[in-house]
Amino acid sequence: MKTIEGGWPSDATFEPTFPGSEYYAPFTFQKELDKIWFKTWLCAGREEEIPNNGDYTTVQIAHENFIVTRGSDGQVNAFYNVCRHRGSQLCSAESGHFSRGNIICPYHSWMYSGDTGELKKAPNIPEEDANFDKSEHPLVKIKTETWDGFIWINVDPNAPSLKESFNLPESWSIYERYQMDRLKLGEKKTYTVKANWKLLMENAEECYHCPNIHPELSRTTPPNQPRNWVGDDVPETKVVKHVGAMELKARFERVNIDGNAYRPVFPGLTEDDERKIAYLHIFPHSYICMASDYVFIAAMFPIKPDETLVKGYWLFDPDVLAKENCHIADAVDFWDITSHEDWGASELVQLGNQSKVYENGGVLTPLDWRVANFKKYVQKELEETD
Amino acid sequence: MINQAGSLQLGDSKYTFVATSDSVEEGEMIEVTVGKETLVVARVHGSVHAVDGICSHAYSELVDGELEDHCLYCPLHFACFDIRDGSVVEGPADEPLSVYSVIELDGFIWVKG
Numbered sequence: 001m002k003t004i005e006g007g008w009p010s011d012a013t014f015e016p017t018f019p020g021s022e023y024y025a026p027f028t029f030q031k032e033l034d035k036i037w038f039k040t041w042l043c044a045g046r047e048e049e050i051p052n053n054g055d056y057t058t059v060q061i062a063h064e065n066f067i068v069t070r071g072s073d074g075q076v077n078a079f080y081n082v083c084r085h086r087g088s089q090l091c092s093a094e095s096g097h098f099s100r101g102n103i104i105c106p107y108h109s110w111m112y113s114g115d116t117g118e119l120k121k122a123p124n125i126p127e128e129d130a131n132f133d134k135s136e137h138p139l140v141k142i143k144t145e146t147w148d149g150f151i152w153i154n155v156d157p158n159a160p161s162l163k164e165s166f167n168l169p170e171s172w173s174i175y176e177r178y179q180m181d182r183l184k185l186g187e188k189k190t191y192t193v194k195a196n197w198k199l200l201m202e203n204a205e206e207c208y209h210c211p212n213i214h215p216e217l218s219r220t221t222p223p224n225q226p227r228n229w230v231g232d233d234v235p236e237t238k239v240v241k242h243v244g245a246m247e248l249k250a251r252f253e254r255v256n257i258d259g260n261a262y263r264p265v266f267p268g269l270t271e272d273d274e275r276k277i278a279y280l281h282i283f284p285h286s287y288i289c290m291a292s293d294y295v296f297i298a299a300m301f302p303i304k305p306d307e308t309l310v311k312g313y314w315l316f317d318p319d320v321l322a323k324e325n326c327h328i329a330d331a332v333d334f335w336d337i338t339s340h341e342d343w344g345a346s347e348l349v350q351l352g353n354q355s356k357v358y359e360n361g362g363v364l365t366p367l368d369w370r371v372a373n374f375k376k377y378v379q380k381e382l383e384e385t386d
Numbered sequence: 387m388i389n390q391a392g393s394l395q396l397g398d399s400k401y402t403f404v405a406t407s408d409s410v411e412e413g414e415m416i417e418v419t420v421g422k423e424t425l426v427v428a429r430v431h432g433s434v435h436a437v438d439g440i441c442s443h444a445y446s447e448l449v450d451g452e453l454e455d456h457c458l459y460c461p462l463h464f465a466c467f468d469i470r471d472g473s474v475v476e477g478p479a480d481e482p483l484s485v486y487s488v489i490e491l492d493g494f495i496w497v498k499g
Contacts, residue, residue: 002450211445211462218445251422259422 004207004367005244006226012369018378020358023196023350029305032197033062036284036381038155040239041165043286043299044068044144045151046313048184050076054101054114058094059153060309061301065089066142068151071115072101076146078153079103079117079139085110090139094190103139112139148172149181149315150297166282171240174230175280177268178290183315186294186328189336191310193343195350197285197302198378200310203342203349204287204298205370213341216334220255221246221277228276238377243279243287243370255291256330257337263293263320263327283377293317294331298339306350312339394489394496401489401496410434410495415458417449420499425486427495428469430456434488435469436497442474442481458483 117139230242252259415428465479472483
């Protein structure tokens, strides 16, 4: 019998989904923010988005917003986007540049260092006023690290390092040949999806839906071909999950909209890699799809219980991007179309999950075994005591 | 003129050898590949027809569907196509299947492309 991904692990079974309310209840949403989102490493974008001192990008997670900026020493810093005076949001753009690296509040022009977050100036307050010490009012910093060209943030001041959390470099060793640190952003798109964040990740954790909603993806990498799983010798962690590789259909040359080759294969890939697309998932919110001539990343951020913001990144060889008339639409369209299909499906699931008849949830099949693993991860995190 | 790569040049058209006549029985279909395309080749009332092998709606291999007279039913959502001209007889598909010219000669089946 033809089956998705060539089958499932022997211990995969039928089990309940989350109850419907887990996808819309404000109480659950807040608990997830506290226990998961503000405790784990999250992908905040690419280093090349903020190449120069003072460049910044912002990240919205529910009601919180963070500034990610490059300091004068070249390091990436991240702060809560909140002035320490009266609490105004400091910058409302998705990205921009702080002149001379200073973050200035639009309300009363308090000025902070983008390097350290220290308050450098509070206009009209006498310097000699003994009742006011600027050093007591710095921006609140959050942890940030970089890896392979990606910027990662963690809101939890007690969080383990990225290396520890991701078991780097061992867990990442099989992806080193893609040399993602040298790739550059060719396209970025933002999507607003009217669905709970878990539905988007759960959707990414199975390919049962692929033949039904992804004709383009399925024609290129037929979902009933056995998946190439990653061996046990490459470690996973609580949040780093290897999802194997899908194989190109015979005679297709690239994983894109028409199967034609528009760009050379990345240097350093094996002949075997050329005919595959490898998938790496980072719980709770992102996946990295490594094709032979581009990399696509999706990172999801919860906005409301029933709304999620997704940032899509397409990375290419810098030599390709530097060329006049460089062609990247085949890769951009491929994942833009596939993503829209995923978001549409997730929005339908959100609508159904809000029904009375789904209050006890539904059923996960053995084909949904990775959804079951994601569910276990979420459950375990929510059970953790502080 | 038949060349060693299994293709037949007729004027400006290239035909690819896909099957022997005896491998496509009356009322049956097989899946073949021509270039990058997956096709189904079927015999109905003695004539051999070739159309897209993947449904024009979702991703489904039509060879796993059913052939009833000239009607080809997709196994996934039961869209129905006329295998003679690829037209949609019944939805949910709304795009026809591409049709490929077929030559059956001396026990060999050739498809244009």
